[in-house]
Amino acid sequence: MSQRFQFALTAVLLNCALGSGADPTLPDGAVLRLGDTRFRAGGAVSDLHFSADGTELTSRVALDGDRTRTTLWEVASGLPLAVTTEPRRPGARMRWSATSIPNSPRGIAIGDDGVPVVRDYTEEKDVARLTGHFARVSAVAVSPDGKRIATASADGFIRVWDAATFRPLHETLGHTAAVRSLELSPDGRTLLTVGADRTARVWDLATGRERRAFALLAGPHAAFTPDGAAIRIPTAERVLVRDLVTGLEITSPAPRGEPSQAGVIEWLRGAGAVAASPDGRTVALGRRDGRIELLETASLQVRRTLPGHAGACLDLLFTPDGTRLVSAGADHSVLVWPVRLRDVSLTAELKRETDAAALWSRMAYAKGPESYPAMARLAADPAGAAKMARFCLKPGGVANPVADARAVELLESLGTLEARALLRELAEDESDAVRVRESRAALTRLGDVRYSRDGVRNIGGTRP
Secondary structure: OOHHHHHHHHHHHHHHHHOOOOOOOOOOOOOEEOOOOOEEOOOOEEEEEEOOOOOEEEEEEEEOOOEEEEEEEEOOOOOEEEEEEEEOOOOOOOOOOOEEOOOOOEEEEEOOOOOEEEEEOOOOEEEEEOOOOOOOEEEEEEOOOOOEEEEEEOOOEEEEEEOOOOOEOOOOOOOOOOEEEEEEOOOOOEEEEEEOOOEEEEEEOOOOOEEEEEEOOOOOOOEEOOOOOEEEEEOOOOEEEEEOOOOOEOOOOEOOOOOOHHHHHHHHHHHOEEEEOOOOOEEEEEOOOOOEEEEEOOOOEEEEEEOOOOOOEEEEEEOOOOOEEEEEEOOOOEEEEEOOHHHOOOOHHHHHOOOHHHHHHHHHHOOHHHHHHHHHHHHOOHHHHHHHHHHHOOOOOOOOHHHHHHHHHHHHHHOOHHHHHHHHHHHOOOOOOHHHHHHHHHHHHOOOOEEOOOOOOEEOOOOO
16 A cells, blocks of 8 residues: 555545534635645745644745745644745754653654654654655654644645644645636536646535646646546647546647637736626626625625635636635635525624615615625515515616616525516516516526517527
8 A cells, every 4th residue: 555545545534533514724604625724835844833822833944045934834724824034044954853742751753764753752662653745754843732743844745743643634635836727617516726836636516525636747727628528738749638537648639829718717817816607797806815806797896705815816716507606826725605695694683684675775775795685685585575576676667777687686596486477577578678688687597488478579588
């Protein structure tokens, strides 16, 4: 059994032992992180230190030109809190001495083979070997409470271990650098990510598990084939097509030169991360500080802000059904966010509000950040919302484009018989008002395409 397979098996068993509870390291509002939390210091680590409370870890890497990069990490999430570069201290060198574990007769020493060994000095025997690094371990640290052990190797990877069981708590699986772009397969079940670590990785979007990884030899570009069964990887001479199941090349070489989807994404990145929802009502904007803003296209107002990443948000993508948003960040992570109306968090005050007229007024005429929660509160009472909509929306009535677009969005999200009946009535109007166009589009998405009373026009579809 190979060392790599043993390490992967240990990670799987650890995940099973920990259970399937909510991940406390996820940003507020996110439901899934693809891959696992990881540390990477960017070079051979010469020094490790835990903070007094064991919540932060400091690593130092020797750089060219007598400089040292110092990174402060958050132990719980594996994300960098601060990075500084400073002149190397005179006489500084790697630590190879034993490290004691507080409140125990045990200590850790790095053996001649570069593997840390936990030794019990009372019984004078080795009790564990901390295997799993793919390069020689260069530094070891123990938290002040003696519950955590950190090891770092010459390839820049840092691992945190449970000092009681010697099981790894944070793995180094997945991308080890910024995730540059995202692409969904045609069936919406598989995600392709491309990272600055020159790898393309394919993930099962339902579980967050990695299915396959490919090395990128000529730039950060890769894209799904039209059927989603393979990915196209440009090289210096040709474009390789690799099967997702076997990883093998399955087609003959194709000439380069035609514009690819990945190339277009790279070209657009200068304007920031942008993605439009399938229904066209929302545009997601990724900011350099990691925030993600959801912009309402009807009003060009921000209706929701997601906390996002610990680094710049580099790419965004809606799932085909529009229920989730996938984001990629410079913090090496890919996050999945629920973005349906039912996923909006309501304040205690809004939950207590029972005046449907007041909620409707706020939804129709308030600014985006106030309007959207009011819409979500109305949606929590489908019967009451449909009744209020019928009272406020009259076919042929005075039009307010923003208010009408929001009202139709609410009716579509309800999807009840009463909501569909009102949408059909609005769609049968002969005008070209926003509420008419939006109602027809909503009926199409709901699969409720019916002919009007004249038997010629179909509501929610196109002319026969």
